Amino acid sequence: MPISEFEVITNYxxxxxxxxxxxxxxxxxxxALCTIPTGMQLAVAIDTLVEGVHFPIKTSSQDIGYKSxxxxxxxxxxxxxxxxxxxxxxxxPQPDETWLRGFRQxxxxxxxxxxISLIGGDTTCGPLTVTIQVAGFVPQHCALQRRGAQPGxxxxxxxxLGDAGLGLATIQNQITLPLPIQKFVKLRLNRxxxxxxxxxxxxxxxxxxxxxxxxxxxxxxxxxIASGVGASIQLASLPLSEALGYIxxxxxxxxxxxxGDDYELCFTVPPQxxxxxxxxxxxxxxxxxxxxxxxxxxRCLTADGQLFVAKQLGYQHFC
Amino acid sequence: MPISEFEVITNYxxxxxxxxxxxxxxxxxxxALCTIPTGMQLAVAIDTLVEGVHFPIKTSSQDIGYKSxxxxxxxxxxxxxxxxxxxxxxxxPQPDETWLRGFRQxxxxxxxxxxISLIGGDTTCGPLTVTIQVAGFVPQHCALQRRGAQPGxxxxxxxxLGDAGLGLATIQNQITLPLPIQKFVKLRLNRxxxxxxxxxxxxxxxxxxxxxxxxxxxxxxxxxIASGVGASIQLASLPLSEALGYIxxxxxxxxxxxxGDDYELCFTVPPQxxxxxxxxxxxxxxxxxxxxxxxxxxRCLTADGQLFVAKQLGYQHFC
Numbered sequence: 271m272p273i274s275e276f277e278v279i280t281n282y283x284x285x286x287x288x289x290x291x292x293x294x295x296x297x298x299x300x301x302a303l304c305t306i307p308t309g310m311q312l313a314v315a316i317d318t319l320v321e322g323v324h325f326p327i328k329t330s331s332q333d334i335g336y337k338s339x340x341x342x343x344x345x346x347x348x349x350x351x352x353x354x355x356x357x358x359x360x361x362x363p364q365p366d367e368t369w370l371r372g373f374r375q376x377x378x379x380x381x382x383x384x385x386i387s388l389i390g391g392d393t394t395c396g397p398l399t400v401t402i403q404v405a406g407f408v409p410q411h412c413a414l415q416r417r418g419a420q421p422g423x424x425x426x427x428x429x430x431l432g433d434a435g436l437g438l439a440t441i442q443n444q445i446t447l448p449l450p451i452q453k454f455v456k457l458r459l460n461r462x463x464x465x466x467x468x469x470x471x472x473x474x475x476x477x478x479x480x481x482x483x484x485x486x487x488x489x490x491x492x493x494x495i496a497s498g499v500g501a502s503i504q505l506a507s508l509p510l511s512e513a514l515g516y517i518x519x520x521x522x523x524x525x526x527x528x529x530g531d532d533y534e535l536c537f538t539v540p541p542q543x544x545x546x547x548x549x550x551x552x553x554x555x556x557x558x559x560x561x562x563x564x565x566x567x568x569r570c571l572t573a574d575g576q577l578f579v580a581k582q583l584g585y586q587h588f589c
Numbered sequence: 590m591p592i593s594e595f596e597v598i599t600n601y602x603x604x605x606x607x608x609x610x611x612x613x614x615x616x617x618x619x620x621a622l623c624t625i626p627t628g629m630q631l632a633v634a635i636d637t638l639v640e641g642v643h644f645p646i647k648t649s650s651q652d653i654g655y656k657s658x659x660x661x662x663x664x665x666x667x668x669x670x671x672x673x674x675x676x677x678x679x680x681x682p683q684p685d686e687t688w689l690r691g692f693r694q695x696x697x698x699x700x701x702x703x704x705i706s707l708i709g710g711d712t713t714c715g716p717l718t719v720t721i722q723v724a725g726f727v728p729q730h731c732a733l734q735r736r737g738a739q740p741g742x743x744x745x746x747x748x749x750l751g752d753a754g755l756g757l758a759t760i761q762n763q764i765t766l767p768l769p770i771q772k773f774v775k776l777r778l779n780r781x782x783x784x785x786x787x788x789x790x791x792x793x794x795x796x797x798x799x800x801x802x803x804x805x806x807x808x809x810x811x812x813x814i815a816s817g818v819g820a821s822i823q824l825a826s827l828p829l830s831e832a833l834g835y836i837x838x839x840x841x842x843x844x845x846x847x848x849g850d851d852y853e854l855c856f857t858v859p860p861q862x863x864x865x866x867x868x869x870x871x872x873x874x875x876x877x878x879x880x881x882x883x884x885x886x887x888r889c890l891t892a893d894g895q896l897f898v899a900k901q902l903g904y905q906h907f908c
Contacts, residue, residue, distance in 0.1 A: 294630060299735050300800055301634035303727070306625040311613060314708060315620035316676040316722065320715035348619035359678070359720040363763075396639035401678040403635065408622070416618050480620055488662035496617075526823040535770040545775060 299574030315345035335376030347469035349404030433458035435529020634664035654695030666788035669727030752777035781852035783824020822879030
């Protein structure tokens with residue numbers, strides 16, 4: 271039996287989500303009403319996930335719900351912002367209650383962890399598409415941006431790179447891995463860990479930051495262009511998980527550089543802030559991979575100083 | 590030749606749009622940064638338009654761009670908020686430059702009039718879907734809401750009702766009208782006039798407000814439920830344009846009550862605020878159609894006091 275738009279909203283999305291004090295009026299009117307704390311700027315990001323484009327067609331609705339929010343929280347993390355609220359535009363072919371229950375559960379799970387309120391939404395009939403917009407708070411003049419990297423700054427990434435790409439290759443049957451490794455890389459693909467705690471900790475320390483959605487090569491490239499600088503990175507320094515040990519090293523580097531979907535942070539830190547960096551981030555949570563240089567362009571170097579060119583560019587959303 | 594996501598954003602959406610002082614960082618980073626003026630709340634609304642569901646498949650991209658923003662501005666109008674900024678999530682099958690140029694033109698035209706900035710977006714590959722989120726400013730405690738109507742309050746609507754429904758019937762060849770009338774009703778369908786000026790003027794005067802997207806019957810129904818009241822409206826008082834004179838009166842009433850897509854405001858005003866109302870709105874811009882009553886339910890009455898039941902309910906977005 272079809273359920274109406276209003277029932278969907280009431281049944282699945284109005285209850286239980288974190289209720290922040292800044293939300294003066296939530297779901298249920300023509301618009302939500304919010305207050306922004308004094309001295310704060312609002313950071314606003316929006317991302318759309320389309321079935322068959324951003325996630326494989328058989329992805330569980332739990333994972334779709336989780337990932338739709340995760341990719342947006344990752345954008346807030348890259349700005350050093352604290353998650354505050356989100357809106358959801360959900361287009362799906364028909365209101366299947368089992369699917370919706372799963373979607374809500376995945377979305378709710380991450381929303382609770384991030385303490386982010388759901389303040390509004392629109393549910394429409396059509397091909398499966400999920401758009402989430404998030405807003406976060408960041409003290410005036412403290413946001414991290416893509417511009418700001420200077421020659422001599424260290425280049426860092428959080429976590430490990432390439433796992434999500436290997437997860438996709440596994441799902442697409444391009445490669446066979448031991449079951450526990452399969453499970454790990456699929457989890458990294460479907461349930462990325464947006465680094466909003468790290469992003470906030472880097473305020474006042476990092477000179478630039480971006481989240482790695484399209485692959486390190488493409489996203490670090492955005493920092494370089496926005497900052498008017500270049501960089502060299504050492505492939506031997508790329509943080510690779512145990513899973514990437516199961517594939518040839520060249521393949522692992524390609525995944526780490528260009529497969530995307532990692533949702534780790536890439537950031538730069540001036541030499542004089544290195545000690546501060548060590549104080550705010552746990553040693554095993556980030557890795558130095560290279561140095562900002564004045565010569566434009568990105569150079570990926572092997573241990574013997576050879577240039578390595580990744581086989582594919584980061585994902586371009588218009589295919 | 591395919592154009593990439595980044596080129597789309599740069600070529601079509603980054604330039605010329607109004608640049609408000611509150612936008613500290615616009616398109617081009619992981620998130621935009623905005624400042625909210627002191628003493629203001631932020632009103633946030635989101636709406637999705639899907640091809641074949643919210644607009645006929647042959648609708649021009651200019652009209653899609655215009656209407657996608659208009660329906661969102663209408664939500665801000667219903668809260669009494671001043672438009673400030675928007676984000677755009679555009680999913681389309683392939684980046685057809687002619688289509689995109691038209692879409693941008695329609696969107697830009699209304700954005701310029703509303704002085705609203707475009708601060709971010711996401712462009713993805715998939716079936717045509719447009720999601721816009723808007724944010725507006727409203728002084729603390731001054732927002733109009735659905736709740737607040739009291740027995741004795743007058744019920745008012747802006748503009749005329751049912752034109753958009755007649756426009757859709759015309760496009761679907763359900764009815765043939767003289768060409769100038771066809772043109773008018775199609776324009777009312779494709780280019781609604783969101784009433785943000787009227788909404789702002791009604792702050793402190795209206796006891797409740799909503800925008801008419803699903804039809805007067807459904808939307809006034811939301812006010813009644815949120816306010817815990819009922820209402821009677823006089824069908825003879827419904828503001829109908831000259832166009833609706835071309836169809837039988839019963840059909841006109843049905844369109845006015847339940848066809849939706851009008852994007853006029855429905856609002857209630859306590860008797861003691863009627864003089865204030867007359868001062869802030871031009872006499873020909875709004876019409877009193879009935880009165881709030883304590884008995885629950887909505888009664889639509891003919892001139893001889895008979896109950897009229899509209900044939901269809903307002904549009905339900907899950908079909």
